[in-house]
Structure formats: C-alpha cells, structure tokens
Amino acid sequence: MAYQPKSYRKFIAGTMTAAMAASAFAVSTPQQVADAQDQTFSDVSPDYWAFEDIERIAERGIVTGYEDGTYGPGESISRGQIAEMIANAVGLDVPDREDLNEVPFEDLTTNSYSAPVAVAVQEAGIMQGREGGTQFDVATDLSREQMATILVRAFDLEDLGIDHGIEDIDDVHASHVENVKILGQYGITSTEDGVFDPQTSVTRAQMASFLERALNVSHTIDSGLIDIEAVNENTVDIAFERPQEDVDVDQFAFNDEELAVLDVQIVGGEENVVRLTTSDQNEDQLYELYYNDERTTLTFTGSGDLEAATPTNVEGVTDGSTWxxxxxxxxxxxxxxxxxxxxxxxxxxDDENIEVEEVEIVDGKLEYTFEEPLPVGTHIAVVSVGDVDSEPVELTVEEPQVESIEAITHQLLVSEAPQQLGFTVNSGDEMLIGLLEELGYQVQFNYNSAVINSGQDQESLEAGLVNTSKLAEDTFVYQVEILDAEGNRVALSNQQTVELSDASEVTKVTEVGLLDGDEEVAADTVTSNNDGAIIQAVEGLNAFGEPVEDLEDLKLGTVTSSDVTVAFYDPDNGLRVLDEGEVTLTVEFEGVNETVDLSLTIVEEEEITSVKGEGETLGFSTNSEGTTFTILDQYGEKWSHDQEVNVNYEITKNDEVVSAGSSNINDGNITVDFDDITEEGDYNLTFTFDDEEIGSVTLRFVDIEEVEVDEFTLTAELESIDIFEEHDEEFEFTIEATHEGIELSPEEISDALNELDGNVQATTSNEDVVSFEGDETLNYEEGVEFSATPESEGTATISLEQVDGDFTYELSDGIEVTVENSTPEITGLELTDEEQPIEVTGTEEGWAISNFEQLTVTSDDFEGSVENFVKSVEFTPHDELAVITIKDEYGGETFALPAVDVSDSVE
Structure with missing residues (x-):
C-alpha cells in the first residue's frame, strides 16, 4: 500500500465512518444494481444483508465459494480461508506448490492445500502462526480481534490518534487492542452501539464486508482523494492530494445511478480541485463516490439549488513588485x-469608495487586479453578486519600496517607430514607468554613445523610447536608474546590451522539409527514389518570435546525420540514401544559432503491388465502355511515379479469354476497356505487372434492354457557395441512377427519364436562398445536369420530383446546399488626408467622385476599390459636402464628407 501522512488519512477516516453509517451495502459499480436473476452463490440472495459485499469480493476474484455453488455466509471463517482471501485481496506473490521445498509450519507439508498461501502471508508479515509460529492451524476459526490485526497488517493502516468509537475496547486482548482501535478509526468496523465483540468468531459474510471496507479505504488513499462537497444541486467539488493533469467523465460515478456525471473539469487551487457537473441531486440524500470503477470512502449530502450566487473566500494580495x-x-x-x-x-x-462593476466570474471563480495601486493604508473589500454580499475582508497596502531593478530588453527589431526599453522592479513583472511616477519615483535611462550620438529625440530617450532605425551599430547599451522624489538614487540596474535584428531576419528555424523537384517528400516514407532531394526551411521566427514568411534567402549550413550508413546530406548533391532505417539530420542555417532536426524514415523503394478494390465484385451495364482502376504500392499508397509504366490486364469468363490489353499508368490510374463485353454475367479481371499478378476483381455485367432504374440520386459539384467571393458561381447538380447496384450511363438515365409519365422537375425548399431560372421542368435532351442560382444566405434542399397531372412523386432524396455571404459591411468612411477634400464632378447621370483613393473605409473584411461599394453621390455646393450612400448589400450607410466641385477643370 502506498504510504500517506496521518493528516491526510484522517480525512479518509472521517469520510469512511460517514459512508458506513449511511449504507451497509456496496455494489459492483453504481450502474450494476443487483437483481435476483444474477446472484453468484445459490445461498446468498439479493435481499441478504451482505449480498453486495459478497458479490463484490467474488467479482474481484478474492473468493470462489464451494464446489456446490454456495458461499456459506453464516459459517465461521477459518485461518486457512482468511489467508487465501488476504493473499488474493492485496495481491501477494503466492509460490507455486512445486516450488515449495519446505513449509515453516509443523502442521503443514508442501502438499497441503493451504501451504502456498500460508507461506505467502507469513513472508509478508501478515500471519505468523500460533504456538511460537510453529502451527498455522488452517481449520481454526478466526476471532474478530485477530481479524483486526490481520487487516491492519495487510493494508498497512496506521493509528490516526482520533476517537475509535468502540465501547468494549477493554475486553480486547492486549496484543490486539491497538489494531482494533485502528479499525474503528477508519470506520472499517462500525456498529450503532459501539460493541465490537472481540472474541466472537468472524463469519464468512462479515469477513466479506470487512475486506470490502478495507479495500475502499486503500483505494481512496492510493487515489489521492481527500474530500468531496456539493457546491449546488448540479455541481460537486472533489479535492485531491496531488495535482490532476487529465480527468475524464468516465472516472467518476455515484452509488445512485440516477445521479449522472455530465462534465468534469480541473478548477485548480491548492487542494487540486476537480469539479463535476451532475444531473439534479436529491436534497439531503447521501451519495457515495466511485472513482475509476472502485468504491471510495467519500460521501456528500445532495444540495438544493442556491437561490442566489454567493461570494465566499474573498482574499486580497498586493504584489511587492507592481504594487x-x-x-x-x-x-x-x-x-x-x-x-x-x-x-x-x-x-x-478620506477618499471615496473605490468601486468596480461587472467583474467576470469564470467557473465559479472571481479574480480581479486593480489597474492602479490602492492608496497606502487599510481598506475593507466586499464582493457583491446581485443582492448578496460577501463577508468584509481587510486589505493592508504598505508604502511601496523599490529594492532592486533589472534592465531586461536584450533584442529589438530595426524599426522607424520608437520602441520601449523594459525593466523589472524587485524581480517582479515588467514595470510601467507611469506607475512608478504615480508612486512618487523618478525613472532615468542612461545610454552609451551609440544612442547618445545618433540624433534621437531627447524627450523620447528620457522615456526609454529608442528609434533603432537611426542607430549606426548593431548593438547598444542602456541602464535604468530609479530616484526618489528628492532626486536621490534608490536603485541602479545592470548595464544591458541590446542586439538589433531586422523584422525579416530569421533567428530561429522551427521546421524544415525535404523537397524532391517541386514535390515535398513525406518524412516517414523516404525511398532511394528521393536521392538528391534538397533540405529547405519551411517555418521560421524573427527575434521577437514572429513568423517570417520569406525563407528563400536562408542559406543551408552544416547538416549532420545520426546514422551515415542509412542516409546523409551532401551539400553539392543533396540527400544520399544508402539503406533502410531511421535517421535524424541535424540542420544548421547560416546566421541562425539554433539547429533544427529533420527525422526521416527510409523505406523500401515503392513497387507496384496491388490494385485498389482487389477481390471486390463491381457491377456494370453491358453498354459500359470501360472504367478506371487505381494502382497501389506496397504501402497502400497510389503509385505516383512519372515514368511510363504499363499494367497488363485480361478479362476471362469460364476460363476463356474475352479481352486483354495494356494500359499506361496515368496519375496512379489505368483504364480498362469493355468493348468486347456484350453478354451479361460474371467475368474475372486480372492485372499483371512484370509477369506477376497484382490483383483481380469480379466484373458483373447486366444487359439492360429496357432502361430500368432502382434509385435516382442527386449530387452537387459544390454544396456551399459564398455569394460575395463566388458571385459568378451557380450550384451544378447531376442526376445519377442505379439498376441492381450498377451505375447507369448518362444516356441510359436520360432514356429512363424520358420514359416517365409527365414531367420531371427540380424543386427548392427555399426560393429566397436558391432559385431556378425560368421553368423548373428539366429537359432530358440536354443531359442529366442542371443548375440553380444562389440568392441569399441560408440553406435549401434541392429535390427531384415527377409531376404527372395532379400527382407528384418524389424521385430522389433531397440534397442540402448552403449559401454563405461574406459581403463586408461598410461602417465608416473617412478622408485619407483630412486637408484634402473629395473631388466631385457633375455628369448627365449625376455626381461622380474623381479621387476614390482619398477615401478610407472602415470594415473588418473590406478589400478592393471603394468605387465598387458606392451606390450614389450627391453634392451640396453651399455646404461643400459630398453625401455618399453605400450599396444596400454592403450596409447601405450614408456618409457626408468635405468635397469640392472640379467639374470646370475637367474637359
């Protein structure tokens, strides 16, 4: 058993006592409520007081019962039987009988039934034997006080120093007193009157219950479970001794299967709390926790729904570095x-109250940091949720003291915009100058000559702002000094060297790839065919950890191999593949300090080995002209080489060749002609490559003299269209059909449609979303394809129907399509240059804007010229304003901006 401190075990003891008082039963799992038809032993019925405990230890494999299918619950348990149960319960290493050379008990031989378990419990220090350890007495009954000692030793239980609740403790033999007390402390023994009856023999039913309770205590301790409480009627918090990194709903359950665990999350805190979301609890009902399908000692009482959210455990802490x-x-x-x-x-x-409103509550937790330091002094904080206030909490804010300062900026990008130099105070977070000044301090930056002589704005330098584009050198040095209100130095930082880096300069390569021609090679399927492939940088970061898009100028440096017998990299000839296996290439790039690894798996060169669909039966019409098959390599991937390679095929029927041919592999596929197939029936199609068979399929041809259709279906080339980005697109639909599992050709489908009575039409469930131009009736002479127009955002179902007089028949299941609309909404229109008004000209059609580049649009998704979004322009000469109205689909807003009429200056 894993050791736990006494303070922790006291939690377990308390919860175990509550659990035993609440229920005398334990079930296999919360969901396995025993029923009368599923009892293990014929003499232990479901209504027997120890039924669940006996079923549980049987399920655990601790007991098997007698050969006649009985358990004997009322029989006294013998020392031999308890030895076997304990050995099974705690998983002792029981020796095989043939390995026993001797037995340390005079009343047992190596052939005795109980000899192996007797040796096991003796070696484990659980049962030492009687009469000086010479006799094991397998048939002797076990007393309740002896049972207590055995359980305490087996499960390594310690004295908790708490009340044991046993009234007749004085009747216990001195050698067992402490162990009986321990059993009472853990609640493994618990009776209403507190009477233990130490010398009474233990029955087999009682031993099952004692063992189950001991196992529950052990499981609770080993799982690190500390406490459990109901937060409200749908929330339960479970405290663990150790941090929980990953939890799952299936780990938790309760003895009442009606209380379901719906969600679980880690909410942290010093006690490592896991929060369960449950179905509705029954108020005042006692629930027992099961963890990892095992019963624990933790119980809680169901909670009623809180009438209002209640803030508790309010705390306030003032940081010593940011105040x-x-x-x-x-x-x-x-x-x-x-x-x-x-x-x-x-x-x-005498300051007024400081009030903060609408602070967010996340997962039942509130955390708020004031934006500015609170005044020095004593404060009272109250948290309110609705009409419910927390208990007042006293906050003490002391006079801020600067003890140390550290300059921390070591890297800046070359930029025309001034960049702030950073520092920390008292080894805390990065400090804000304004905050220190509010606290009565002065902040002074000192620089070396590289900055002082660079012609920078003096006021900016005093604030720690440096325009790095004006620096002639790649580095500079700064130092930060803090003064008090009288100008006396309080702290002086280190001299920090800052290195400059261009935003486009790669300081770290995070990913590399292997390029073979224009194709990127998968790192886990490299073959000798990839000999000569080139390593290239795929992703990289600049000095500020920002992605750098252009990596083409990055020059490859040294590349070392973890196993040169498998593969290595030649600067002049690229990758050299020598053998199969795993290899890691450590790659350096010029000007980049860190290396990056490229792990490769070199596999056998691809070979043509099979055909996709091998062994399947494929159906075709005797009118079919042919079909395509995909050729696979030994890795199950499509054969992708560019060289011309032919695969031979042969079609036979009843072992006679009907057709044969050869097809070049094109993009992994070959074409097989069916020109010679005129009769229906089953044919065998066999593929060979280099005189080796690589696969075969069965072709089933059906002669469709009169076109018969078992099922029509609709397919769509696009099932979603954005009417802004794809405004010229239409939905294209194709009618397909099958007969006896065979796909019909377009001609056969057209013939089948023509034979139907009445007309065939396409319908839409929402004409506002998708519509058909003109008549919805389809013309079969034009093929089996038709189109529909997207109108507005939403979804619509397109269906195929047969209309015959007053009757309508559904020919196919509908297909749902979606219309999206990412049209940007223009929410603002401003002058690019406030001193330059818009130029407008008068035309026969109205007013027009001459300089659209003078307009700046406010829109999250706006792209393109403003001109495309303008619906109309009006000019008011007296106000010198242009009234610009945006098209309705872009928001329809109207804006008035300064304008000037330049009509006279335009010829």
Missing amino acids: LTTITADVLGAGEDDTADITVTTEDL
Missing part, C-alpha cells in the same frame, strides 16, 4: 451570465 492589488473569491451557484461588483472602502483616508 497592484488582486482580489479573488469563490462564487457558489454562479450562472454563465452572472457578474460581481467590488467595493473597496478606505478606513484611514
């Missing part, structure tokens, strides 16, 4: 939309 105060609280019963208000009252000062 910002953070307030945290638990909010029981908080809903998704609940927010909290925080009120801070200053006792020592």
